[in-house]
Amino acid sequence: MKRIAILASGSGTNAENISKYFQDRAEVEVSLILTNNPDAGVIQRARRLHIPVILFDKVSFYKTDRILNILQQSQIDLVVLAGFMMLIPGNLVSAFHNRIINIHPALLPKFGGKGMYGSFVHEAVAQAGEPETGITIHFVNEHYDEGRVIFQASCPVNANDTPDDIANRVHALEYLHFPQVIEKVLTELPLPG
Numbered sequence: 001m002k003r004i005a006i007l008a009s010g011s012g013t014n015a016e017n018i019s020k021y022f023q024d025r026a027e028v029e030v031s032l033i034l035t036n037n038p039d040a041g042v043i044q045r046a047r048r049l050h051i052p053v054i055l056f057d058k059v060s061f062y063k064t065d066r067i068l069n070i071l072q073q074s075q076i077d078l079v080v081l082a083g084f085m086m087l088i089p090g091n092l093v094s095a096f097h098n099r100i101i102n103i104h105p106a107l108l109p110k111f112g113g114k115g116m117y118g119s120f121v122h123e124a125v126a127q128a129g130e131p132e133t134g135i136t137i138h139f140v141n142e143h144y145d146e147g148r149v150i151f152q153a154s155c156p157v158n159a160n161d162t163p164d165d166i167a168n169r170v171h172a173l174e175y176l177h178f179p180q181v182i183e184k185v186l187t188e189l190p191l192p193g
Contacts, residue, residue, distance in 0.1 A: 002186045003031040005076040007084040010118075012042025014082035014103065014174055019049050021179035028186060031074055036061065036086055062089050071096070078186055081140065082178070085117060088140050100140040101185060103178050105170045107152055108136040112145030122163035122170065130157050133166060135173045137181045151181045 004022070008015045012033075019030045033046040034054040046053045060066045068091050071079065079092070081102040088100060104112060106121045111133075116124065125133045134154035139147035153176075155169040 001026075002028045002077045003075055004028065004078050004080055004182070004186075005032040005034060005071055005074065006030060006042075006080045006082050007034045008040065008042040008082045009035060009037045009085040010040055010042065010083040012040065012045040012083070013171070014178060015042050016045040016049065017175050018080065018082060018179050018182060019046075019051060021183075023049075028183070031076060032070070034067065034070075036084075042083075058086070061086060065091060068092055068095055078182065079140075080182060083118075087114075087144060088142065090142055093140065093142050098139050101150065101182065102138055102140050102145075102147070103174055104136045104138065104145050105133075105167070105174070106136065107132070107134045107154060108138065108145055108149065112136075114144050116145070119163055119167065122166040125157060125166055126161060126163050129159075133157050133170060135170060135177065137178065150185065151177065153177050 006015045006018060015033055022028045022030055030051055032054060033042060033051050035042055036056055038055055043053050054070055056067060079096050079100040106125060111121050111124050132154045134152060136149055137151040138149045141147040153173045155173060157166055
């Protein structure tokens with residue numbers, strides 16, 4: 001059994017999509033959903049899916065080993081960031097080397113880095129007049145959006161697209177590809193457990 005922990009800060013649509021993808025798989029389970037946001041929609045989604053939720057604050061995330069201990073005690077094999085807004089601390093990056101992955105709503109290295117998330121990315125893509133955008137799934141290191149790329153998929157950007165139009169196309173790519181890439185990473189990496 002491979003165990004996934006999802007870190008999310010927002011509504012949780014990707015977390016729910018991933019959880020449902022693995023719901024009936026005997027060999028993989030989403031064991032935990034962790035969030036730093038007590039008002040995050042992901043909490044209600046996790047409860048509906050009967051997945052335990054861990055709420056934490058900035059101090060415990062950066063100044064203690066609380067989250068690392070929870071992940072290790074839960075025998076987590078892969079940590080998945082799905083709309084998680086905090087930089088991952090070094091203790092987690094080190095303990096889960098090449099076992100933390102993130103999805104970014106643009107084709108990195110363009111439109112990445114601190115503050116580039118959600119609608120900010122889609123607005124920047126539209127303002128730059130980019131002919132295409134997409135998603136990047138990558139391993140996580142100690143810098144925003146700089147880990148090794150695992151997978152990218154693109155979609156066109158039309159001249160009259162609004163940021164919402166772009167977001168809708170990018171979300172469709174996320175929902176289609178993210179669970180499949182997670183499954184591939186789980187089968188290809190020499191994970192413990």
